[in-house]
Amino acid sequence: MKIKGFLKDVTGASRVTKARLSAFEAASPVPDRTDPIADAAREWHPGRLDLVVTAVTPTGKTAKTLRLERADGKKLPIFYAGQYLVLDFALDGAVVSRPYSISSAPFEARLQEHPFAEITVRRPKSDGFIADFVNDCVKVGDAFTGLVGCGQFFYEPLRDAKQVVALAGGVGITPFAAMAKEIANGTLDMDLTILYGSVSSDDIVLKEALDAVSCERVRVVHVLSGDEPDWQGERGFLTAELIKKYSAPDTTYFICGPQAMYTFLREELKKLEVPARRVRFEVFGQAKDIAAFEGFPQEVKDKTFSITVRRGIREDVIPAKATESIVTALERAGIRIETGCRSGECGFCRTKVIAGSVFVCPENDGRRAADKDFGYVHACAAYPTSDLTIRIPIL
Amino acid sequence: MNFYKDHYDVIVIGGALAGLSAALMLADKGKDVLVLERHNLPGGLATSFVRGGVEIEATLHEMMSIGDKGNRLKIGQFFDDMGVDIDWLDVPEAYHASLPGIEVTLHPGFERFAKEIDTAVPGTFRKVLSLMRLCHTVYDSVNELSVHPMSKAKMLLKHEAFVKTAGYSAKEVIDSFGLPQKAVDLLSPYWIYVGNPLSTLPFTIFAVLMADYVGYGSKVPKKLSHEMSLKMAERAEAMGVQIEYRQHVEKILVKDGAACGVRTARGDEIHADYVICSAYPNKVYADMIEPADAVPERAFKVVNGRRIGLTAFTVFLLLDKPAEELGIKDFNVFHGETMDTDEIFRNYLGTGPYNYLTAICLNLANPGCTPEGTCILSITALPRVDGWKKVKAEDVDRVKHETAKSMADAMSEYYGVNLLDHALEVIIETPVTVAHYTGMFNGCIYGYMHDMQDHIVARLQTAEEEKIFSHLEFSGAHQISGNGMGPAVTNGRKAAKNVLDDMEKEAARA
Numbered sequence: 001m002k003i004k005g006f007l008k009d010v011t012g013a014s015r016v017t018k019a020r021l022s023a024f025e026a027a028s029p030v031p032d033r034t035d036p037i038a039d040a041a042r043e044w045h046p047g048r049l050d051l052v053v054t055a056v057t058p059t060g061k062t063a064k065t066l067r068l069e070r071a072d073g074k075k076l077p078i079f080y081a082g083q084y085l086v087l088d089f090a091l092d093g094a095v096v097s098r099p100y101s102i103s104s105a106p107f108e109a110r111l112q113e114h115p116f117a118e119i120t121v122r123r124p125k126s127d128g129f130i131a132d133f134v135n136d137c138v139k140v141g142d143a144f145t146g147l148v149g150c151g152q153f154f155y156e157p158l159r160d161a162k163q164v165v166a167l168a169g170g171v172g173i174t175p176f177a178a179m180a181k182e183i184a185n186g187t188l189d190m191d192l193t194i195l196y197g198s199v200s201s202d203d204i205v206l207k208e209a210l211d212a213v214s215c216e217r218v219r220v221v222h223v224l225s226g227d228e229p230d231w232q233g234e235r236g237f238l239t240a241e242l243i244k245k246y247s248a249p250d251t252t253y254f255i256c257g258p259q260a261m262y263t264f265l266r267e268e269l270k271k272l273e274v275p276a277r278r279v280r281f282e283v284f285g286q287a288k289d290i291a292a293f294e295g296f297p298q299e300v301k302d303k304t305f306s307i308t309v310r311r312g313i314r315e316d317v318i319p320a321k322a323t324e325s326i327v328t329a330l331e332r333a334g335i336r337i338e339t340g341c342r343s344g345e346c347g348f349c350r351t352k353v354i355a356g357s358v359f360v361c362p363e364n365d366g367r368r369a370a371d372k373d374f375g376y377v378h379a380c381a382a383y384p385t386s387d388l389t390i391r392i393p394i395l
Numbered sequence: 396m397n398f399y400k401d402h403y404d405v406i407v408i409g410g411a412l413a414g415l416s417a418a419l420m421l422a423d424k425g426k427d428v429l430v431l432e433r434h435n436l437p438g439g440l441a442t443s444f445v446r447g448g449v450e451i452e453a454t455l456h457e458m459m460s461i462g463d464k465g466n467r468l469k470i471g472q473f474f475d476d477m478g479v480d481i482d483w484l485d486v487p488e489a490y491h492a493s494l495p496g497i498e499v500t501l502h503p504g505f506e507r508f509a510k511e512i513d514t515a516v517p518g519t520f521r522k523v524l525s526l527m528r529l530c531h532t533v534y535d536s537v538n539e540l541s542v543h544p545m546s547k548a549k550m551l552l553k554h555e556a557f558v559k560t561a562g563y564s565a566k567e568v569i570d571s572f573g574l575p576q577k578a579v580d581l582l583s584p585y586w587i588y589v590g591n592p593l594s595t596l597p598f599t600i601f602a603v604l605m606a607d608y609v610g611y612g613s614k615v616p617k618k619l620s621h622e623m624s625l626k627m628a629e630r631a632e633a634m635g636v637q638i639e640y641r642q643h644v645e646k647i648l649v650k651d652g653a654a655c656g657v658r659t660a661r662g663d664e665i666h667a668d669y670v671i672c673s674a675y676p677n678k679v680y681a682d683m684i685e686p687a688d689a690v691p692e693r694a695f696k697v698v699n700g701r702r703i704g705l706t707a708f709t710v711f712l713l714l715d716k717p718a719e720e721l722g723i724k725d726f727n728v729f730h731g732e733t734m735d736t737d738e739i740f741r742n743y744l745g746t747g748p749y750n751y752l753t754a755i756c757l758n759l760a761n762p763g764c765t766p767e768g769t770c771i772l773s774i775t776a777l778p779r780v781d782g783w784k785k786v787k788a789e790d791v792d793r794v795k796h797e798t799a800k801s802m803a804d805a806m807s808e809y810y811g812v813n814l815l816d817h818a819l820e821v822i823i824e825t826p827v828t829v830a831h832y833t834g835m836f837n838g839c840i841y842g843y844m845h846d847m848q849d850h851i852v853a854r855l856q857t858a859e860e861e862k863i864f865s866h867l868e869f870s871g872a873h874q875i876s877g878n879g880m881g882p883a884v885t886n887g888r889k890a891a892k893n894v895l896d897d898m899e900k901e902a903a904r905a
Contacts, residue, residue, distance in 0.1 A: 001529075001556060003563055003571050010551060012562015016597070016850035020700075020857055023848045027700035029692035031681035036784045037706075037838040041830040043788030078788060110789070152446060158800060159821040277715050277819045312398025312639060338435070338641065347445070350435050366445050370622040374629055393435060393641040394398045394661065 044078050044149070051087075053142045054116065060205040063122040063171060064135050065103065069114060071143065076109035076117050079149030081178040081188055082254070082282075085117060086147040086340055089130060094334040098130050099150065099341055101174035101256070101282070103206060105181035109148070117148055120205055122171040150340050153256065153282040155179065155190050161278060163248040166194040167238050167265055169257025170203065175282065176256070177206045180220070184213035193219045193246050197238050197257070200226040221246060237264065240271040247272075256282035283343035284363045290323050290383050296359050300385045308389040309335055310354070326351060326358070326379035326390065336395040337379060344381030349392075351379040356388035398639075402666050403429045405894055406657050408644045409673025411439025411833070412880055413870035415627040416887030417671050417894075419477045422634035424895055429667065430631070431642040431659065438624025439673075439833050440840060441880055446820045449765055451711055452773070453824075455620035456588075456727065456755050457486045457613035459604075459881040468611055469538060470881050473888065479630045482617040486760045489609055491725035492584050493809060494734045499581060500725060503612035505531070516578040523582070526572050527609060532556040533599060534606030541855070541885075557599070561852045565593040565601035583736060584729035587753060588879060590705040590777055592736035595846040600877070607881075615760050620880070643834075646685040647672065647867065654867035658685065669897070671890045673871040675836035677703075680863070694863040701849050704841025704878060705743070705777040706826035710799040713820035718758050718770040721817065722810045726759040730809055746783060747798030749776035754806050769819065774802045780837045783826040791827050799823045842872030851875065868893050 003009050050071035057065045068085075070076060084099045100119035102109075109117050121134040153175055155164065166176040173196055182188035198204045201224065210220045223234040223242065234242060238261070243253075253274060255265055262281060269279055287293065291301045300322040307329060309316045320329035327349055330337045340346035344364030353375040360367075364381035379392070405421050407414045410432030418428045436442055440454045461483055462468035467475055474481060489501040489508060499515045501508050505527040513520035536557035540550070551558050560568050565586075569579055585604045586593055593601070616622040628638055646658040647670055656666035672679055680694040714721060732750040733739060739751040758770040765771050776798075786794050799821070807814045815821070826838030833840075843849055854875045870890035876882035 001559060003559060003568060008562070009559035012560070013547070013558060013852050013856070015562045016847060017853040017856045019848045020850065020853035021860065024696050024700040024860065027696045027698075029695050029699075031695050032677065032699060033681045034784075035678075035830075035837050037780060037826050037830045038834070038836075040786065040788040040791055040827045041838075044791070044827065045831045078792070156821050157796060158803065158815055158823075159818045275715065277817070312637070313400060314398050345445070348435065366448065368443055368445060368450050368619075368621050370618040370625045373618070374625060394639055394663075395641065 046077055048088075048145045048147055049076070051144050051146045053138060053140055053144070054114070056138060056140060059120055059209075060207065061202040063120050063205045065118050065120045065206070066134065066138060067104075067116050067118050068144070068146065069116045073114075075111075075115045077149045078110065079106050080154035081106055081182040082154035082175040083149050083151045084175075084341070085119065086150060087119070088145045089133065091133070094331055095336055096130060096331045097339045101153075101178070102148070103174040103177045103209075105178050105185060107182060107185050107187050120171060120174050120177075122205060147340070150346060151283070152345070153254070153280065155188065155254075157189065159277070160190070160252040160280075161248075161250045162190055163251045164190050164192050165243065165247055165251050165253050166192060167243065167253060167255045167257070168194055168196045169238075169261040170198065171205055172257030172261075172282070173206055173210075174256075176254070177209055180210060180213045180218045183217050184215055191217045193221065195221050195223055195238050195242065195246060197223045197225060197261070200224060200228055201231065238268065240268040243268060244272060250278075252278045252280065254280050254282075259284060259288060283341045283345045286325065286342050286380065287361045287363065290359070290361060293362060295362070296383075297385050305356075305384045305387045307384060307387070310389065310391040311394045320384045320388070322384055324383070326377070326382050326384060326388075329384070330379070330392070335392075337392055338395060339380055342380040344378045347378055349379040350376055351382070352376050352391040353382070354389040354391055356384065356386045358382040358388065359385050399429065399663060399665050400427070403427050404667065405429075405669045405671060406431065406665060406667040407671045407870075408647075408657065409439065409871065410437045410628065410638055410640070411673060411871070412441050412624065412627070412883035413874075413887035413890070414671065414673050415624070415631055416473070416884045417870050417891040418631045418636045418638075419479070419627060419634065420888055420891035421894065422631055422636045423477060428631075428636045429665065430636060430638040431644050431657065432638065432640050433643040433834055434832060435640045436621070436624070437628035437638070438621060440829070441620040441624045443619040443621040444822075446822055447713065449713055449769070449820070450619060450621075451713065451771055451820075451822070452619045452757055452764070454707070454709075455615060455880060456753065456775075457608070457615060458483075458623070459607045459613055459879070461614045462611055468607070470884050473884060477630060479626050481623050481626055483614040484617055484761050486613045486615060486726055488726055489612070490584055491728045492581055493728050493730040494580055495732065497577065497580060501581065503609055505610060508609050512578055512581050515581060516575055519574055519578045522572050522574055523578060526569065526574075526582070527605065529556055529560070529568075530602035530605040531610055533560060533602035534610070537599065537603055560598045560602070561850070563598050564847060565596045565598045568598040568601075569593070580734035583734050584731075586736050587729070587751065587777055589845050589877065590841050591845045592740045594737055597845060597847060597850045597852070599851055600845045615757065617761060619764065644674075645683065647679060647683050648685050649689045649864055649867075652689070653865045669866045669868065669894045671868045671870050671894065673869070674834070675839070675871075675873050676869055678836045679869075684864075691863065697861050697863070701843040702846065703780055703837060703839045704844050704872070706780050706783060706838045707775060707777055707824065707829055707840050708747070708749070708795075708798060708826065709773050709775040709824040710802050711820070711822040711824070712772045712774070712803065712814055712818050713765065714770050714772060714814065714817040715768070715819050716770070716817055717768060718756050721770070721812050721814070723756045723759070723770065723772065726756060728754045728809070730754060730805065740779075743776070743778040744781050746778070746786060746794050747776065748801035748805070749778065749798070752776055752802055752805060754809075772806070772814065774806050776802065777841070778826075780826060780839055784837065791825060795823050795825045840872060841878035842874065843877070845877050851877070866897070
């Protein structure tokens with residue numbers, strides 16, 4: 001065979017070998033460390049940061065807003081309005097993490113002077129171990145570590161309608177407060193109507209902040225479900241009828257609030273025949289009562305099991321209640337595990353179950369198909385129903 | 396109590412396909428292996444993510460070199476040998492070429508492929524078939540020579556086609572067949588799988604691509620590439636490999652010119668006889684070797700003498716209708732405003748709009764991969780890192796949306812349906828995303844350019860020139876076989892083989 005001539009053909013390999021060696025010879029001996037793409041990635045996702053509380057402000061009668069700045073004073077990561085941050089609480093030798101929607105706007109995290117992020121934490125009616133701690137104990141100057149800018153609950157212009165109706169309940173207003181401020185700042189191009197359901201006017205959080213940013217593109221409609229004789233505004237629940245009243249023909253709905261509201265709103269939106277692509281729920285949150293879910297084995301409800309926890313070549317054995325997630329059991333025992341959403345979505349707490357059985361909260365099963373086949377769970381959404389052996393990353 | 400043993404035979408940095416392949420092969424030979432992966436999943440880019448309750452393939456377009464059960468190609472055979480049992484599905488076609496004046500669907504199998512080109516460009520059948528056969532001959536030689544090296548004289552006798560085409564670019568060899576431009580255009584789309592224009596792409600690489608994809612077709616794992624990655628990881632663990640996720644290696648410890656361990660971001664110092672590293676040599680020599688002054692100048696000349704390859708930009712669209720209702724008929728469409736690969740390569744220097752797109756609808760090979768009544772379309776461009784290096788962090792979001800919109804619009808026009816009107820989810824992957832998840836140098840996924848100055852034949856001949864530290868091997872797209880998931884496995888195996896050979900040599904010396 002012949003391509004260009006025998007001699008040229010048969011010397012090809014030598015030619016390319018010489019070319020490569022000459023390229024090495026001609027190259028600079030100075031290391032080139034420039035990697036602006038990694039630098040940009042760090043501006044978005046720097047990993048855990050040292051944060052300091054710089055202000056604590058009550059909002060409504062039941063909640064407080066914490067302002068957080070970086071300990072080194074630098075800008076916080078770039079994130080989308082609607083995303084959350086994870087805060088780590090060191091309590092009695094254990095580290096417990098919680099996700100909170102960021103209630104301040106992304107532009108505020110990138111200010112030249114004192115860039116910050118805020119979260120608003122409501123004292124719950126019952127069993128709010130961490131929420132109580134935040135409301136009672138956290139003060140200016142306290143230091144935390146945290147991961148800022150997580151989650152999928154944000155406006156995506158290529159996907160969502162420009163007209164957005166937010167359906168908020170209680171402290172579920174926080175991501176919308178961030179969106180509202182960002183819109184008012186001119187850095188988020190969408191029109192937002194917030195239907196904000198509260199029991200009473202005392203329960204409304206971030207009212208002043210929302211009032212301050214109301215404009216042509218941001219409208220806040222308070223809806224009270226409690227009996228408040230002087231109330232001039234909308235009353236009742238966020239019903240299909242009410243939602244329709246404030247909707248444009250093509251509207252995307254963002255929903256954030258308590259779990260009972262999700263169940264209610266799914267039905268209401270069904271009545272309005274809203275297409276699936278126009279409805280976006282924030283994650284469900286840790287199940288309040290896992291034993292109430294269909295399929296949960298009632299016979300183990302009151303049991304405590306033991307979990308053998310493998311990290312590297314090390315093994316620890318810890319107790320675990322059937323009605324508490326594996327993450328909770330680990331945190332109680334002082335074993336660190338990375339968590340993000342605590343709703344089974346983000347997969348940060350991906351854990352291998354080597355032996356034993358678990359119940360996975362059906363609302364929060366965000367696992368990959370192959371992971372299911374090999375016994376992986378997202379430990380925030382998995383509950384022991386026997387003694388277990390698990391494997392988690394070393395932190 | 397410690398998390399690690401005092402000592403391992405081999406530490407593998409990076410639990411992606413190359414690292415896992417190396418670990419499997421070493422474990423198979425009874426070696427004690429630790430794999431350290433920065434993410435909390437195996438596979439690197441061979442992974443998936445879940446949005447809106449739907450698992451979405453992150454990167455795998457099609458896997459080469461698998462073959463059928465009982466008639467495996469080299470990667471398929473390796474998986475079989477290692478006991479990694481993946482549920483493969485056939486990709487139904489080679490590709491649909493959508494180019495100016497050309498709409499042609501081509502299928503695997505040399506004769507069928509050549510006939511289909513002949514239908515579009517009559518009178519080309521014999522020439523195309525003989526070009527394909529040449530590709531296959533070269534491919535066979537590459538496979539044999541990578542396992543059994545031989546002298547140049549013997550090579551010329553036994554592997555004449557390989558030797559005689561080695562010095563030429565794909566364009567030079569294709570031109571020697573005298574095909575009409577339209578036929579050449581139909582033969583060109585796969586260039587993007589290696590990302591170097593045909594004028595400077597070694598024919599050897601083109602031949603391997605064409606022979607493998609066109610000759611044998613390709614496959615995808617039923618449960619997405621996470622199935623492949625996870626099964627490799629699970630099998631490795633079953634063979635005794637320790638895999639630790641979320642461990643970011645910061646330093647490679649070197650003593651007397653030999654790697655002897657690593658230090659992680661957590662602060663663990665772990666010792667081993669050998670280290671296999673998936674980080675780019677650029678990054679390793681500049682920042683990771685400890686002590687830093689152990690790195691000779693030659694190391695920087697070797698990395699600076701090579702050119703960084705392509706990165707990725709993908710728009711994932713989860714759509715609210717089945718593919719057929721949206722007019723999506725082909726698994727894989729190469730949609731180009733031109734098929735001049737030099738022109739595309741120049742366009743890829745920027746941040747978009749891109750003039751050459753690859754649109755994959757995985758449902759057409761893997762019907763159950765999304766819920767009933769939906770389908771997934773991923774639209775990819777594989778730009779060079781240059782343009783993206785200039786985008787400030789603050790501008791990434793704006794630029795990525797402009798580019799993504801242009802890509803969705805281009806494919807909408809092609810399919811005759813506004814894809815965004817059907818989008819349940821829109822996810823945009825940029826080079827920054829790649830850098831975030833994999834830590835790859837400048838977000839580059841293609842390793843070094845496969846060009847005539849960095850020819851695979853020369854890479855094989857001059858591997859020793861690149862060796863800076865003993866007991867340190869590299870695995871990943873930046874190694875001999877280059878980018879792609881099949882080559883990643885090959886690169887990992889090569890790294891493991893080098894370690895095993897070296898162990899044997901040292902044992903013999905002792």
